[in-house]
Amino acid sequence: xxxxxxxxxxxxxxxxxxxxxxxxxxxxxxxxxxxxxxxxxxxxxxxxxxxxxxxxxxxxxxxxxxxxxxxxxxxxxxxxxxxxxxxxxxxxxxxxxxxxxxxxxxxxxxxxxxxxxxxxxxxxxxxxxxxxxxxxxxxxxxxxxxxxxxxxxxxxxxxxxxxxxxxxxxxxxxxxxxxxxxxxxxxxxxxxxxxxxxxxxxxxxxxxxxxxxxxxxxxxxxxxxxxxxxxxxxxxxxxxxxxxxxxxxxxxxxxxxxxxxxxxxxxxxxxxxxxxxxxxxxxxxxxxxxxxxxxxxxxxxxxxxxxxxxxxxxxxxxxxxxxxxxxxxxxxxxxxxxxxxxxxxxxxxxxxxxxxxxxxxxxxxxxxxxxxxxxxxxxxxxxxxxxxxxxxxxxxxxxxxxxxxxxxxxxxxxxx
Amino acid sequence: xxxxxxxxxxxxxxxxxxxxxxxxxxxxxxxxxxxxxxxxxxxxxxxxxxxxxxxxxxxxxxxxxxxxxxxxxxxxxxxxxxxxxxxxxxxxxxxxxxxxxxxxxxxxxxxxxxxxxxxxxxxxxxxxxxxxxxxxxxxxxxxxxxxxxxxxxxxxxxxxxxxxxxxxxxxxxxxxxxxxxxxxxxxxxxxxxxxxxxxxxxxxxxxxxxxxxxxxxxxxxxxxxxxxxxxxxxxxxx
Numbered sequence: 001x002x003x004x005x006x007x008x009x010x011x012x013x014x015x016x017x018x019x020x021x022x023x024x025x026x027x028x029x030x031x032x033x034x035x036x037x038x039x040x041x042x043x044x045x046x047x048x049x050x051x052x053x054x055x056x057x058x059x060x061x062x063x064x065x066x067x068x069x070x071x072x073x074x075x076x077x078x079x080x081x082x083x084x085x086x087x088x089x090x091x092x093x094x095x096x097x098x099x100x101x102x103x104x105x106x107x108x109x110x111x112x113x114x115x116x117x118x119x120x121x122x123x124x125x126x127x128x129x130x131x132x133x134x135x136x137x138x139x140x141x142x143x144x145x146x147x148x149x150x151x152x153x154x155x156x157x158x159x160x161x162x163x164x165x166x167x168x169x170x171x172x173x174x175x176x177x178x179x180x181x182x183x184x185x186x187x188x189x190x191x192x193x194x195x196x197x198x199x200x201x202x203x204x205x206x207x208x209x210x211x212x213x214x215x216x217x218x219x220x221x222x223x224x225x226x227x228x229x230x231x232x233x234x235x236x237x238x239x240x241x242x243x244x245x246x247x248x249x250x251x252x253x254x255x256x257x258x259x260x261x262x263x264x265x266x267x268x269x270x271x272x273x274x275x276x277x278x279x280x281x282x283x284x285x286x287x288x289x290x291x292x293x294x295x296x297x298x299x300x301x302x303x304x305x306x307x308x309x310x311x312x313x314x315x316x317x318x319x320x321x322x323x324x325x326x327x328x329x330x331x332x333x334x335x336x337x338x339x340x341x342x343x344x345x346x347x348x349x350x351x352x353x354x355x356x357x358x359x360x361x362x363x364x365x366x367x368x369x370x371x372x373x374x375x376x377x378x379x380x381x382x383x384x385x386x387x388x389x390x391x392x393x394x395x396x397x398x399x400x401x402x403x404x405x406x407x408x409x410x411x412x413x414x415x416x
Numbered sequence: 417x418x419x420x421x422x423x424x425x426x427x428x429x430x431x432x433x434x435x436x437x438x439x440x441x442x443x444x445x446x447x448x449x450x451x452x453x454x455x456x457x458x459x460x461x462x463x464x465x466x467x468x469x470x471x472x473x474x475x476x477x478x479x480x481x482x483x484x485x486x487x488x489x490x491x492x493x494x495x496x497x498x499x500x501x502x503x504x505x506x507x508x509x510x511x512x513x514x515x516x517x518x519x520x521x522x523x524x525x526x527x528x529x530x531x532x533x534x535x536x537x538x539x540x541x542x543x544x545x546x547x548x549x550x551x552x553x554x555x556x557x558x559x560x561x562x563x564x565x566x567x568x569x570x571x572x573x574x575x576x577x578x579x580x581x582x583x584x585x586x587x588x589x590x591x592x593x594x595x596x597x598x599x600x601x602x603x604x605x606x607x608x609x610x611x612x613x614x615x616x617x618x619x620x621x622x623x624x625x626x627x628x629x630x631x632x633x634x635x636x637x638x639x640x641x642x643x644x645x646x647x648x649x650x651x652x653x654x
Contacts, residue, residue, distance in 0.1 A: 005531060009531075012520075016519050016520075322515070323517055323518070325515070326515045326516070326517060326528075327528070327532070328500060328503075329474075329476065329503060329509050329515070330503065330504060330509070330528050330529040330532060330579070330583075331500050331501060331503045331504020331505070331529055331532040331533065331583075332500060332532045333496070333497045333500040333501070333532075334496055334497065334500075335497070336500075336532060408477075409476050409477075409500075410471050410476050410477060413476075413511070413515065
């Protein structure tokens with residue numbers, strides 16, 4: 001028998017039972033669509049996270065103080081990062097383009113009659129916009145001079161500006177932070193969006209000296225010096241590309257410098273240095289685990305779909321016993337019958353797979369539109385889902401096809 | 417009888433069914449010969465083994481013992497696949513309940529045997545032409561694309577006759593071909609079979625109706641799995 005004819009016969013058989021064929025395919029359709037959508041979501045999330053991490057600014061090194069490591073009763077100057085460490089890094093390490101220090105505090109912010117609680121006040125330094133890729137939308141940022149003089153000024157995140165002032169122009173307005181720190185708004189940042197779990201737009205940016213001296217100015221911090229949480233070091237773009245200095249060299253030099261300044265050994269530092277790549281690697285392993293979990297869940301639904309095909313094919317074989325008998329009486333061999341039912345199962349899963357691919361691609365898009373999450377159609381996931389559907393079809397179609405092939409023509413003809 | 421022209425030459429055919437502990441000898445040494453171009457009826461009461469004989473002669477099953485030569489070929493001991501090919505190449509079937517594929521046009525039903533013919537050199541179009549030719553021969557040229565449920569019993573049986581003839585079989589097996597039909601349609605079907613017979617088609621028909629058997633040349637009476645007697649239907653034919 002010619003393969004095209006077998007396919008035609010199988011197609012006609014399926015066409016005669018349109019509704020049932022469609023219902024049988026549903027399992028495969030959902031399975032394939034689920035694989036594509038789920039992998040699409042996790043790939044989209046992964047891509048978004050990567051972009052956000054690189055969106056933090058390129059070639060960033062994060063130096064954070066590990067307070068836990070500080071020996072109790074140790075000299076105050078030897079624990080954690082202090083404000084001056086940043087200047088030391090900027091001045092003494094080659095290949096450093098910019099250094100940003102951040103120290104935050106959570107305060108109530110008032111502007112006129114509007115009062116917002118729990119606003120993050122981000123005390124930072126002059127390089128912040130360039131290191132963090134933040135654009136000023138209106139007004140200006142503050143200078144190192146203003147930082148040194150502890151000038152009472154602020155730059156607002158875009159959503160914070162809107163919440164405080166609405167349509168009004170915030171420029172030149174005075175806001176009150178905490179109980180009595182009054183700051184003049186000199187600028188508003190462009191929209192930046194969420195980076196990781198941080199909303200840059202809802203924050204207030206002010207010279208770090210304001211935060212250190214006026215907002216967290218308690219006995220404890222005075223005793224410890226101008227302790228800061230985090231220092232961002234932007235490395236020169238030539239580092240790592242020209243072979244002379246690598247990123248690791250810069251990290252090592254920063255470590256040496258800080259260890260010396262803090263009087264700690266390099267083996268037991270009171271600070272941690274992380275690169276952008278470290279963060280990406282961590283994120284990747286998390287999303288990879290997430291993705292394979294989703295793929296497994298979707299794979300299980302494909303198998304359930306395959307069992308559905310087997311189920312219906314078995315019913316179909318019983319129901320069409322008479323037809324099988326007729327075909328046998330005019331000369332169909334067991335193999336002919338086997339191929340017919342196997343082809344039907346295969347067609348069901350292939351057509352189901354195709355519809356599933358379409359549903360998955362459309363579904364991923366719709367899901368992305370509806371949820372605002374980014375979804376990416378991964379070509380390999382489409383091939384994987386489609387291939388699995390075909391395999392499932394052959395695998396679960398084989399048993400019913402064999403049952404059909406083994407029917408005795410006389411019994412089959414007599415079957416009512 | 418001229419043995420050289422024997423289409424069917426069955427000798428001491430035995431078919432034993434194992435029913436649990438009991439053996440049922442449905443055929444118990446039946447010998448039967450059918451010559452080329454003959455129209456033969458097989459009669460007998462129920463349980464006489466006529467269905468079993470029909471199934472053996474129609475190559476739907478192999479005899480337990482005995483020798484069956486069909487069209488010069490020993491088919492007594494063939495396996496399932498070989499039997500299927502013999503049915504496809506040499507036999508045509510007409511059943512009491514027509515056994516057409518449901519919701520399938522008459523044309524597709526008639527083409528079916530050609531579809532399973534591995535030796536056929538006919539292309540799709542030629543197969544179609546041949547099937548249409550067969551449908552014309554049974555008077556259904558205006559029902560080619562009708563499906564069985566749109567046809568009367570007599571028309572359905574005509575479709576099955578067209579299907580039985582499409583592969584140029586050496587013999588047509590008819591199992592109670594008029595059993596489901598009213599007397600008028602039944603008579604029409606018998607007239608059709610007679611006219612085919614006159615064109616040279618060998619027909620073996622199983623029936624329990626003596627009136628139907630009278631259309632044939634010869635009636636073989638079965639009893640208890642053996643041929644009890646044979647009657648030459650002396651009549652106005654030929």
